[in-house]
Amino acid sequence: xxxTSTPAGYxxxxxxxxxxxxxxxxxxxxxxxxxxxxxxxxxxxxxxxPFTAPSHQNERTWCYRIRPSVRHTGRFSRIPVPYWRxxxxxxxxxxxxxxxxxxxxxxPDAPQDFLDGIRTMTTAGxxxxxxxxxxxxxxxxxxxxxxxFYSADSELLLVPQEGRLRIDTELGRIDxxxxxxxxxxxGMVFRVTLxxxxxxxxxxxxxxxxxxxxxxxxxxxxxxxxxxDFRTPEARFEEVDRSCQLVVKWCGxxxxxxxxxSPLDVVAWHGNYAPCxxxxxxxxPVGAILxxxxxxxxxxxxxxxxxVEGTANIDFVIFPERWLPAENTFRPPWYxxxxxxxxxxxxxxxxxxxxxxxxxxxxxxHNMMLPHGPDTDAFEKASTEDLKPVKLTDTMSFMFExxxxxxxxxxxxxxxxxQDRYLDCWTGLKKRFDGTxxxx
Numbered sequence: 001x002x003x004t005s006t007p008a009g010y011x012x013x014x015x016x017x018x019x020x021x022x023x024x025x026x027x028x029x030x031x032x033x034x035x036x037x038x039x040x041x042x043x044x045x046x047x048x049x050p051f052t053a054p055s056h057q058n059e060r061t062w063c064y065r066i067r068p069s070v071r072h073t074g075r076f077s078r079i080p081v082p083y084w085r086x087x088x089x090x091x092x093x094x095x096x097x098x099x100x101x102x103x104x105x106x107x108p109d110a111p112q113d114f115l116d117g118i119r120t121m122t123t124a125g126x127x128x129x130x131x132x133x134x135x136x137x138x139x140x141x142x143x144x145x146x147x148x149f150y151s152a153d154s155e156l157l158l159v160p161q162e163g164r165l166r167i168d169t170e171l172g173r174i175d176x177x178x179x180x181x182x183x184x185x186x187g188m189v190f191r192v193t194l195x196x197x198x199x200x201x202x203x204x205x206x207x208x209x210x211x212x213x214x215x216x217x218x219x220x221x222x223x224x225x226x227x228x229d230f231r232t233p234e235a236r237f238e239e240v241d242r243s244c245q246l247v248v249k250w251c252g253x254x255x256x257x258x259x260x261x262s263p264l265d266v267v268a269w270h271g272n273y274a275p276c277x278x279x280x281x282x283x284x285p286v287g288a289i290l291x292x293x294x295x296x297x298x299x300x301x302x303x304x305x306x307x308v309e310g311t312a313n314i315d316f317v318i319f320p321e322r323w324l325p326a327e328n329t330f331r332p333p334w335y336x337x338x339x340x341x342x343x344x345x346x347x348x349x350x351x352x353x354x355x356x357x358x359x360x361x362x363x364x365x366h367n368m369m370l371p372h373g374p375d376t377d378a379f380e381k382a383s384t385e386d387l388k389p390v391k392l393t394d395t396m397s398f399m400f401e402x403x404x405x406x407x408x409x410x411x412x413x414x415x416x417x418x419q420d421r422y423l424d425c426w427t428g429l430k431k432r433f434d435g436t437x438x439x440x
Contacts, residue, residue: 102363115147236264333374
């Protein structure tokens with residue numbers, strides 16, 4: 001299913017230089033910082049890169065707001081957010097070497113907003129040197145209401161699995177449903193409410209260079225995630241004068257300040273540092289059309305580069321509906337060990353390499369240089385089936401892949417529903433070798 005039009009309230013494109021205003025004439029013409037802004041607004045720049053970053057990498061947005069951001073902070077006090085962990089967070093008593101899989105996390109009965117509902121599963125790298133990531137599940141049963149949040153540590157990639165999210169950001173509103181994703185830049189203030197009630201999903205917290213589209217190499221200019229299918233919200237503001245709370249994550253600590261008004265007061269803005277969303281059903285997969293199984297990197301939607309060419313800080317990879325036509329080929333992902341560590345989640349349907357046990361809402365971790373691959377049933381089926389062209393349907397799984405080893409949190413190792421017998425999925429892989437060319 002390809003995107004056909006841009007819905008109201010959004011602008012198409014990835015990394016574009018956008019301009020948008022919620023009131024006519026609020027956006028200055030021909031300059032960024034006039035002596036007096038229209039409507040009595042304040043001009044303020046939000047920079048996502050150093051001022052001297054190369055022009056093709058430089059990211060900044062000029063905001064025209066009711067109050068400058070210095071009025072949206074006060075004295076901070078630390079607050080507990082007990083289940084959100086930040087790297088480095090290595091517990092010597094927790095075994096992170098292994099292949100792990102979890103059942104879906106149950107939604108709580110008690111009211112719990114998006115921020116309090118975050119449960120960190122793994123961490124990798126070091127937030128203080130701006131490398132690595134943390135991977136979370138979120139379990140939300142209540143609106144954030146007059147509570148707002150931003151992360152000074154990281155960019156956030158949200159992957160809903162159950163229930164819609166309404167994300168009101170400084171630069172506009174994103175309505176997000178399962179099979180869509182959203183990217184919220186570092187430093188972007190937002191609030192999450194729940195249009196349909198309880199919601200569950202996944203978050204990749206990116207400490208390093210921001211997500212961008214992968215280079216397509218020999219694929220050329222088209223397919224995979226096309227830039228025109230990304231949606232950035234148009235300007236939208238609220239003029240709310242009542243008690244609010246702003247929570248900031250900074251170097252792994254959480255700090256709160258009380259405000260007498262909403263911080264979502266940007267009336268107009270222009271620039272290229274902005275949140276966006278993307279419909280995963282718009283992804284145009286490519287693959288082998290004669291024989292063999294290409295590397296899963298061909299399913300990369302977004303990548304966050306590291307300092308090593310071709311080696312990502314994070315790759316966000318999906319496994320969507322697609323045709324499998326290859327001849328004389330073992331079609332599921334092959335067995336392998338990888339220098340990258342792979343955290344997977346199931347959004348919808350059945351994943352072809354793990355038809356049993358990896359259910360929607362479930363998660364798995366195959367850490368760096370640990371072997372993994374199809375379970376016994378998937379191997380037997382793929383090795384003996386009649387190789388006619390087959391379309392995989394009713395499926396959407398994803399992978400957060402990183403160059404760093406991922407460490408389990410106490411929650412992932414102790415409280416989350418870990419499948420103790422996950423390794424049994426491979427015990428049926430028997431020895432077939434008997435010295436003959438075709439032991440089948």
